[in-house]
Amino acid sequence: MVKITFVESNGTEHPCEGESGMTLMEVAIKNDIKAISADCGGACACATCHVYVRPDWQDKTGQANDLEEDMLDFAVHVKDNSRLSCQIKVTDDLDGIVVDMPENQY
Structure with missing residues (x-):
């Protein structure tokens, strides 16, 4: 199992575990x-799974593709490290990753 921590905008941490092959959204x-909230269920058709990948993890999560970049136009508070969690596959290399979440997804 891969350890993943989701951090709310208020600093509350949610340590979780996921299996390789899942997405961070799943x-x-x-x-x-x-x-x-993942309103589209992971189809990369909304931006309600928006997260901020911390700089020390960006190389391991890779870059957003064109479709993801287009969907990020619908996200609020987009930053250089914004990604859609439905597009980040869990791998053993992500063990220990910490991602921050925006104050809201709308």
Whole structure:
């Protein structure tokens, strides 16, 4: 299992575990992380699973593709390290990753 920590904008941490092959969004939903609503179910058709990947993890999560970049246009408070958690696959290399969540997804 891969350890993943989701951090709310108020600093509350939610340590979780996910299996390789899942997405960060699926891990969040499975662990009832309320700040990730994932309205489209992971189809990269909304921006309600928006997270901020901390700089020390960006190389391991990779870059957003064009479709994800387009969907991020609908997210609020987008930053250089913004990603959609539905587009980040859990791998063993992500063990220990910490992602921050925006104050809201709308």
